[in-house]
Amino acid sequence: MSEGATTPKPPYYCVIFTSRRKPGIEDDYGAASARMMELGTKMPGFLGIESARSAEGFGITVSYWESEEAIKNWRTHAEHLIVQKKGRDHFYEWYESRVGRIERAVSFKSAK
């Protein structure tokens, strides 16, 4: 979760989820997040996930997928739908979710 995702040669798809969490929901959010991670990463077509959150509660999570169909299947997964509603009702001040197609990628690793 705190490292980069290893993804195949493009093209593939991404969901960029940016959000600000409400204060005081850490435990409840942590449990829901862990369960969604457990389920989502096992979905067909899942390629990887990267997530970073600042101390102020602003976070970015990017998940990578083989196809738009795979994204749709996860978005409409029954248990995920319940947690999405919980997110709107309890967890998030706001969020934005953007779906895109990755066209190219470059990576770098330091020699030292």
Added chain:
Amino acid sequence: MSEGATTPKPPYYCVIFTSRRKPGIEDDYGAASARMMELGTKMPGFLGIESARSAEGFGITVSYWESEEAIKNWRTHAEHLIVQKKGRDHFYEWYESRVGRIERAVSFKSAK
């Protein structure tokens, strides 16, 4: 920087930059980052930027652009090229930069 970007109706383009910073480079990195923010956000076709970094040095920055041409112009900007090299030589243990086309977006704002 610590808030979400307000972007137009898709399609538009994104650069997802995920990285792990080396320890002990905070001041140098901070100055370079501030300068790149100053320059990059004034480039033609720049739409917005979002950034989050965890305490462990793993970060995600997503910038949004009107076109692939706008991304190319920023990538090849003379001063940006110098800082990109500095990033490889000094700042980053690793990074991955992915360019994509945003096809759709949904946003949510809590009523309370």
